[in-house]
Amino acid sequence: MAGARQDEAAKLHRGFSWLAALGVILVLAGLVGLVYTGVATLTSMLLFGWLLLIGGAVGLLHAVQARGTNFFWLGVIVAALNIAAGVVVIRRPDAAAAALTMFAALLFLTAGLFRLVGSLVVRGPQFGWTLLLGAFDLLLGILVLANWPSSSKYVIGCFFSLALLFDGLGLIATGFGGRRIVGLVSERLAGEDDARDGPGRAHAKPVPPD
Template sequence: MHDTNGKATGGLSEALAQARQNWGWLVALGVALLVAGGFAVAQAVLFTMASMIMIGALMIVGALTHIIAAFRGQGWKHFLLWLAGGTLYLVAGLATIANPLLASSFLTLLIGASLLASGIVRIWMGIKARPDRGWGWLLGGGIVTLLLGLVIATGWPVNSLWLIGLFLGIELVMQGWSYIALGIALRARA
């Protein structure tokens, strides 16, 4: 949208102006995320178990949604599919809450396998792109991903106690630093 002088109104410029005015809240959010992330890294086992219980609870909510959709739908064909999906979600959610250690073990193995597969694909893509510029970055990224997958896979199942909590903590720390940096950058432009 533009006003009568041709200046942009609303949209991105307005959002940036509001963000500049509230830069302190972004810094405060960043500090809170940084503290939570530090706690999660320090208490990785606790955060792994808590995240598994949260995932189980969300699966149960998804299950109830599917089951309600089954009874609100039209026709037996869709009813049975929605009911079966909801039942599977319910069983998986209850199993996750009942045994978060087993759930974290399964999820850790899945993460390790995914990183191994992704690393192999990236290495292959880097080799295939060899004459083009930047192929080394793709190859290097694939090697790092493959090595990370190998580290996770060789440490499994013991690392499933703390790995997910550690990943969550690192994510929170990185988000915290990024909000702090964004808030400071917005303050400098205010």
């Protein structure tokens, strides 16, 4: 029983170690992307295009398998749109990055205006924090639009690299935290096993010599 617990704890420990190692790789990739934002933008757009293309192909395969149902043509149309969008993004990643940058800037502007107006109208307990976030979103949207389309060369790459960086930090924290918890649980189980086996050894009768 104790050996099985130790093996399971060792597997969990190795799993959390691999999780932390993956987090380190993501953090390094995020830092490199923040230094080379142009390359990160191009890489993220190509990755996005291939994901659309593969997703469209898989969706088309599912639609073909579901032919004869009411959702056949809808699945075919959605899959065809994904494939077409993936081809366009792969062939023109710069134009796709410019369009996504414009869309992101409009989202920041809209979110900033809603937060500013909402914080001024409601004036709830988080008034100052909501007002600050709204002003930040509005300023970010204005800055991106003011430098568009040149801003499209680094905005998407910067966001992509920051996402990798924070995801990597989260994985590192989860990996090290999980390893620590597994270590504490293993020590406690080992102590319980020693305490359980100790009285048995103490009250055991000596075996007479032959």
